[in-house]
Amino acid sequence: MPELPSDPTARRALLIEAFADGPLCGNGAAVVELQEAASPEWMQALAGSLKQSETAFLWLNPRQQWCIRWFTPTCEVPLCGHATLAATLALQHWNLVPVGDELRLASRSGGLAVRVDPQVTGAASLVLPSEPLIHEQAPSYLRQVLDSDVLGYWRSNLGYRVVLVDSALILRELRGVSERLEGADRQGLVVMQAGSSAELFGQTCDYQLRFFAPGLGIEEDPVTGSAHALVAPWWADALGKSTLHGWQPSARCGGMRCELQEGYRVRLSGLGHVLWSGSVATGPPGHVPGDWSVCSQD
Known part of the structure; x- marks a missing residue:
């Protein structure tokens, strides 16, 4: 069978089952690496095709900060824990972050502290804000x-x-x-x-x-x-x-x-399993230069 032609616009992608002890359990999240910020319409369309509860998109902004946004199949959400855990493990899988070092992802909900566990294979943690009930x-x-x-x-x-x-x-x-x-x-x-x-x-x-x-x-x-x-x-x-x-x-x-942290924040630790690793080929992703500004590290 002849090989399919390669797509120069293809982006690396993973599907990681987060907060799972092993394969075929936990919460699946697709993670897509971008070269720069993309239009919300393109990200939403791709999330709709991937059909995971959330798809996380990662890119480096001009300040060399990793940015993250999350989309369900039908809408963007301001915060997602399992897809952030998956994104952290994806960065480690792609050898883009050192194991054990804390990284701060910029998001529309502020900065999110994440870390790959240096002692437990496939484990990572993230700090999420909480709210009074x-x-x-x-x-x-x-x-x-x-x-x-x-x-x-x-x-x-x-x-x-x-x-x-x-x-x-x-x-x-x-x-x-x-x-x-x-x-x-x-x-x-x-x-x-x-x-x-x-x-x-x-x-x-x-x-x-x-x-x-x-x-x-x-x-x-x-x-x-x-x-x-x-x-x-x-x-x-x-x-x-x-x-x-x-x-x-x-x-x-x-x-x-x-684990409760100061300032009404909680560190969540869990395991993730890579179900598939590859790329997505969708054609030009509709980049929007400067769109990184919607993300914050505050």
Whole structure:
């Protein structure tokens, strides 16, 4: 068979299963390396074709800072934990960052500190901002959707809603949630409960959660770093711990270690597995010189 002609506009790409102990679990994220900033329309179109819950785009700006943006198949999101973990491991896979050194990625949500673990193969960490949970009255329909008593309900400035359910609910067996969510819950609902039999980094997990966001084009996100960063301070206060292990019993389960930092920030540590490595050939990507300015390291 003759070889296909090469495309000079092709860009390196990986698919990494993040917050996973091994292949075929965790949360898949595509990572695409750009030569410079690209138009949002082109990035959105490529994310729609790759069909991962998030696709991360990386490029060096004129200041030689790595910039990152994230797109679901239908929209851009301001922050994404698992795709940032995947991007960190991708930079290491491409030998673009030294193992063990902390790097600060510039994003539309500010600077994000990331690091490849020098002691655990395939592990990396990132620091995400958290937000206080603001208590509210739970919508009455949730009791029927979740088939559980609702022990607490909160909103956050991140846009996610959080609901605490009784431990009697078998969280991994919860079905048909996304299509029945209403109102603001559709933009991101974290369903969490105390305890888990899962182990991570040699520790039994302290809590577990699932995350549904049909309003973002994601029926269910398998393992969600931003959700764990959001609820980790609440669990730390409830359990009297500064380091916790959280599990996400989705169909592609996974989890992470959460360490509280100063300034209402959380360091998330997890494992990633490279599922495929190659390139994407889409033709000219519609570069927008100067578009790097939408990213910040502050």
